[in-house]
Amino acid sequence: MKELLELYLIFVKIGSVNFGGGYAMLPLLERELVTERGWVTTEELMDYFAIGQCTPGIIALNVSTFIGNKRKGVAGGITASIGFLTVPILIILLIAAFLTNFAELPVVKNAFAGIRVCVCVLILQAVERLWSKAVVDKRTLVLYLVIFALAAFSAYLPVSLPAAVLVIGAGVFGIFFGKAGDKK
Amino acid sequence: MIYLQLFLAFFKTGLFAVGGGLATLPFLYEISDTYHWFSHGDIADMIAISESTPGAIGINMSTYAGYITGGVPGGIIATLGLGTPCVIIILVIARILKKFKDNPYVEKAFYGLRAASIAMISAAGINVAKIALFNLPAFQETGSLLQLFAWKAILLALILYFAMKKVKLHPIAFIGISALVGILFHFGGV
Numbered sequence: 275m276k277e278l279l280e281l282y283l284i285f286v287k288i289g290s291v292n293f294g295g296g297y298a299m300l301p302l303l304e305r306e307l308v309t310e311r312g313w314v315t316t317e318e319l320m321d322y323f324a325i326g327q328c329t330p331g332i333i334a335l336n337v338s339t340f341i342g343n344k345r346k347g348v349a350g351g352i353t354a355s356i357g358f359l360t361v362p363i364l365i366i367l368l369i370a371a372f373l374t375n376f377a378e379l380p381v382v383k384n385a386f387a388g389i390r391v392c393v394c395v396l397i398l399q400a401v402e403r404l405w406s407k408a409v410v411d412k413r414t415l416v417l418y419l420v421i422f423a424l425a426a427f428s429a430y431l432p433v434s435l436p437a438a439v440l441v442i443g444a445g446v447f448g449i450f451f452g453k454a455g456d457k458k
Numbered sequence: 459m460i461y462l463q464l465f466l467a468f469f470k471t472g473l474f475a476v477g478g479g480l481a482t483l484p485f486l487y488e489i490s491d492t493y494h495w496f497s498h499g500d501i502a503d504m505i506a507i508s509e510s511t512p513g514a515i516g517i518n519m520s521t522y523a524g525y526i527t528g529g530v531p532g533g534i535i536a537t538l539g540l541g542t543p544c545v546i547i548i549l550v551i552a553r554i555l556k557k558f559k560d561n562p563y564v565e566k567a568f569y570g571l572r573a574a575s576i577a578m579i580s581a582a583g584i585n586v587a588k589i590a591l592f593n594l595p596a597f598q599e600t601g602s603l604l605q606l607f608a609w610k611a612i613l614l615a616l617i618l619y620f621a622m623k624k625v626k627l628h629p630i631a632f633i634g635i636s637a638l639v640g641i642l643f644h645f646g647g648v
Contacts, residue, residue, distance in 0.1 A: 291630050292512045297582035301629045317572065324571035325551060327578055331472045331544025332482075332514045339548040348549055355545050359537055362513025366521035367533050369507060377506035380648040381641055386510045388640020390590035391611045392633050395618040397583035401576060408572035417573040418580075425581035438476045441574045448570025449563055 278346055278353050285338055285357030292358075293386070294393035296333030297323065301396040303337070304403070313345055317407055324445075328438040334358060413451055417444055460528050461535050467493065468520045468539035475516065482516030482540075495527045516540055591615060610643055 284306055292299045300319065307313045319337075326336030335355050342354025369376045376382060409415050421440050428434040471485040486501050496519075504522055508515040517537060524536025558564045588594065590611055597606040618632060640646065 287630075290512055291633055293633065294586050295582055296514065297579045298586070300579060305629055320572045320575040321568055323579070324568075324575040326548075327575070328476065329544075329547050329551065330474060330476050331547065332475075332516050332540070334514055335517075335541050335544040336548050339545045340552055343549055343552045351549050351552070352545055355541055359517060359541060362511065362517050363521050363534060363537050365511050366507070366513065366518050367525055367530060369511070370522050370525045370533070377503065377510050380646065382510050383646030383648050384641045384644050385637040385646075386640065387590070387611070387645030387647075388614070388636040388638070388643075389633055390586055391614045391640075391645070392618055392636035394583055394587045394590050395615050395622065396629055396632070397579060397586065398619070399622055401580050401583065404576050404579070408576040410569075414569070414573040417570060418577045421574050421577035422580050425578055426584040436476070436481075437578060441571065441578065444570040444574030444577075445567040446570070448567045450566075452566035452569030 278349060281342055281345055281350055282353050282357040285342070285354045286360050288338075289334075289358040290361035292334060293389050294397075296326070296337070298393050298397060299334055299337065301400045303341070304400065307341060314341060316404060318344070320404060320408060324441055328441040328445075417447060461532060463493070464495075464524050464528060464532055464536040465539035468524075468536045469542055471516065471520070472540040473543040482514075482519065486516075486519050489523070493527075495523045608645075611645060614639055614645075 288299055288302045288306065291302065300323065303319055304316065308316055308319070322337045322340040323333065325340070326333040329336055335358060338354040338358040339351040343351035346353070373379075409418050421444060424431065424433075424435055424440055425437060467489050471482055471489070475481040475485055483501070487498065490496055490498055490501065500522070501519065504519050505515060508518045511518065513521075517540065520536040520540040521533045525533035528535065555564070591608055592606055593608045594606070597603075599605075614636065618636065622632060
């Protein structure tokens with residue numbers, strides 16, 4: 275019970291500062307779960323994000339469920355997800371009830387313009403840290419560059435592939451051209 | 459039975475929206491057209507709110523739609539409806555993965571998946587940077603390169619980058635500091 279409560283509180287914390295989309299939670303998860311607690315490895319986090327990208331649902335919830343499940347089974351998976359949802363639900367209920375012009379308030383606009391800068395830098399540093407674990411040879415470098423270009427600049431390209439297709443494609447590429455045994 | 463309807467409508471969204479927040483949008487428009495719980499304008503407002511709150515757009519929209527149709531319990535039930543399929547699917551996948559963890563094909567698939575994962579993370583970073591560090595609308599209007607860069611934001615980004623290397627504060631601390639800097643120096647331009 276105590277462990278479930280701890281799990282819940284960690285995800286309440288992560289859910290309350292997860293600005294900028296599912297992938298922005300990665301630096302927070304790294305800090306809370308890899309560095310401070312050693313519950314999961316960075317490789318596992320990357321795997322969870324890849325699977326979360328090509329399975330249905332909100333990526334942040336997929337990743338929360340994975341981590342909770344690894345720690346405390348089915349109950350853990352549910353607890354972590356509910357923890358993640360707690361603060362966003364409260365915030366939207368408050369906004370819907372009292373602050374319908376929330377996003378237009380100058381103080382909110384300015385604060386979030388600042389937060390977005392921080393999220394960019396946090397993501398950049400997470401990529402730097404993860405790089406050597408995912409991009410291990412020339413093939414993975416090419417794969418990275420292709421997927422990055424297709425995902426980041428899809429608006430300027432003649433073809434636009436859904437992210438799930440890109441991720442599944444990378445998995446198939448791995449099955450045909452990957453090496454087993456040297457990772458994980 | 460509005461609660462059951464809410465739960466099911468958002469359950470369907472959670473079950474079929476693959477690929478995160480924005481993937482829920484087409485489903486939200488469909489719910490709006492079918493049930494009229496919220497308007498297309500509400501969806502546009504919620505995109506703005508989702509950029510200024512921690513939650514994902516799908517989560518926020520389900521809470522909001524549930525609240526306006528069924529009060530506080532409605533908000534909670536709709537959001538749980540959205541989350542339930544994600545949780546079930548991942549619990550099943552986690553179980554299967556555990557069984558096949560040492561299968562060479564699974565290991566090889568992850569060799570590709572990890573590269574994809576970090577590529578998607580980088581792309582997410584670029585998408586945030588486009589709004590945070592650049593000022594595309596002003597550039598398109600004036601055509602002046604000086605207008606393209608949000609100079610204050612770029613300066614903050616550089617300072618944060620080196621500060622994070624030097625000081626090992628919790629990311630939440632840096633997020634809080636950046637919010638304050640944004641307010642003090644009017645990063646939003648208002």
